[in-house]
Amino acid sequence: MPKTLQTELTLPADLRMLRLIRDYARGLALLAGLPEEQAESLALAVEEACENAMEHAFEGDESSAIKLAGELTPAALTLAIHDRGLPFYRTREADAPEPDLENQASTCLPCRGLASIQHCVDEVRWVYHGVEGNELRLTKNLAGVCRLPSPEPETSAPPAERVRPAAPQAYAIRLLRPGDGVHVAQLMYRVYGYSYSNEDFYYPDRLDHDLAAGRHVGVVAVAGDGEIAGHAGVERPDLGPLAELGQLAVAPAHRGRGLRQLMGDRLQEEVMRLGLAGLFGEAVTIHTISQEGSDSRGLHPTGIKLLDWQAHFKTLQCRRPPSSQWEREAEPGLQRETMVFYFKYLAPPERNAICAPSRHREMLAKIYRRLGVDLHFLEPSGPTGPGELKVHYDQATGAGVIQVNRIGIGTLPEIYQARRDLCDMVGAKVVGLLLPLAQGGAPYLCEAAEADGFFFSGIQPHCAADGDFLRLQFLNAELDPARIHLSSPFAKELLAYVLQEKERVARKT
Structure with missing residues (x-):
């Protein structure tokens, strides 16, 4: 068998096809070497996702179809479900009952909703392709050794x-x-x-x-x-x-x-x-060791990602007593930690033109100045045509990301719906929102998102297809700023600005 195996199955959006879908997913899972119990759980998750699309996406259009794409590598099995029904960010199961997650520790029983599906796999990714429709991508990591x-x-x-x-x-x-x-x-x-x-x-x-x-x-x-x-x-x-x-x-x-x-x-x-073109990295803030390493390599802080990572310090403390202040502060168990986003250009950057909210231009100018970028601000303009965004949820960290690739007329309500789905349906503790700074609608989306509880988090240079991302974030967990330890004076200034913006937005929402 080749190292990467790709298969596709296209079927009518007919509930009678569910048995074929389940057999297809189960067959791939067994081919990947998953145990019988895990293969059955994965097949049930794929069947549930397809049934959900058939019942809610097409509004009775019997000519519609669902395409399943499977990719098997030594590292993971990925099953993608494509449909051209209603955009996924309109909740298709608002009245579905809450799943009983207490009884799903070992297997995933056939219960309703995405909140149960995400417990059967290691990663769930939503992708909205505009006129090309929706994609739900389920990934199951393989143990290998x-x-x-x-x-x-x-x-x-x-x-x-x-x-x-x-x-x-x-x-x-x-x-x-x-x-x-x-x-x-x-x-x-x-x-x-x-x-x-x-x-x-x-x-x-x-x-x-x-x-x-x-x-x-x-x-x-x-x-x-x-x-x-x-x-x-x-x-x-x-x-x-x-x-x-x-x-x-x-x-x-x-x-x-x-x-x-x-x-x-x-x-x-x-x-x-x-x-x-560049290097980026994320450094923890429970200590400053990794930050100092990034500083010494010429990387610069460009963002503060509050509570973006979930750490587990139990193993660390069981293996040896704490030998430093940060280890003494790391209480056993799961904790959410703040990260510093670093970036460095490896080639001289070109002059950068961005369309940024006037409120944040002073801080953005400071960030770009440290990166050696000659910055020019463009005037905002309204969105035109269809938009495109992706939604990603990482079950291991409890963090979601809404990435806007193209700003369109309907992008704002899709952001609202995606944020609600991430927080209410799958329990995301933090949601990042990435807006393309090269596009004229970014200031409008930023201000509207801030009215929904998002706040400034920094930039991610060279990460968008057409340039840089402005990063906002939404917190669904309690923050203790005293736990954040920073090494560089500018990182501290950036954190102060982020916390100030968080408080400003909270007063308005």
């Missing part, structure tokens, strides 16, 4: 008795290679336990697949005995002009030897060889 067992029993022994410094030695700094995956997984376990947010690093097959596809570029530090003592890398999920900086880890026994700097220098050489 099972997670590694604990290399040592869990104890509460102090660090001195648990981790002995390695003997002084020379390290080989080289690119990550296929076959290194299991050693990188061991490294991540030693550093993070099982709490690292990118779970692909615990599955060697997934990491090897991303490496072969060019979606991951990594540098490792190899000790004299062959142990991978450190890793630094970048991710290129769509093989575009940007790469995400991150995945930094140094084994406790090998710290204090300059490995982070050595790996960073080698990684920078490789990134420059790729001819990318």
Whole structure:
């Protein structure tokens, strides 16, 4: 079987077709190697989504059709459901009862609604294609190689008795290679336990697949005995002009030897060889270590993403007592954490013309000035024609994103509906809203979204098809600003502005 298998099935939008749909999804799941129980759960989720579309999308049009597209890779099985019915952001099941999620811990029973479907898969993505219709994309990650067992029993022994410094030695700094995956997984376990947010690093097959596809570029530090003592890398999920900086880890026994700097220098050489337009990264704020690393590499803060990540510190604290202030503040259990968005141009940026709300122009000018961008503000203009937006919900972090690619006449009500669906139907704790700054309708959408509770969060340069995104966000969880620790003076100034805007919007809504 090829490494990537793609299939399609097109059927009439007829409830009698549901059995075929279920068999198709179940067959792909079994082909992917999922256990019988998980394959049945995934098939039920796909059947439920198709039944929902058939009952609510077409308003009795018997000539309509539903297309299913399946893609199987070593990393994941993705099933996409396409229809050209009513735009998805009009809720199709407003009167559906709430699912009993308490009884769905092990399997997903056939119950109504997207709130139940999202519990059967690892990722749910909504895409609205304008005149091309709607797409609901369900992704189930594949284990590949099972997670590694604990290399040592869990104890509460102090660090001195648990981790002995390695003997002084020379390290080989080289690119990550296929076959290194299991050693990188061991490294991540030693550093993070099982709490690292990118779970692909615990599955060697997934990491090897991303490496072969060019979606991951990594540098490792190899000790004299062959142990991978450190890793630094970048991710290129769509093989575009940007790469995400991150995945930094140094084994406790090998710290204090300059490995982070050595790996960073080698990684920078490789990134420059790729001819990318820019680097971006997200740094946690429960401590400033990763921020300082981004600062030292010439990246600049361009946004504050409040409560955008859900961290789990239980494993960290069980493995050893807290050794720093930030670890003492990290109470066991799930916590929402704020992230700093960083960016750096790798080539001299061109003069940038953006259409921004007058209220935020002063702060935007400060952000762009630090990036070395010659900025010019355009006058706003009204939207014309159809719009296009995507909605993404990450179940692992509880965060949703509404990404507007093209501003159209009907974009604003679609944003309102998408935000309500994310918060009320699937329980998103935070929703980001990305508006294209190159388009004249951005100021109008920004002001209207602020009236709905969104507030300024920063910019994401070079992330839109036609330029940069203005980022707003909506919080559906409580924020404690005292938990946010920042390293650079400008990050602190940016946070103060974001919190000020949050309070201003709250007074108006």
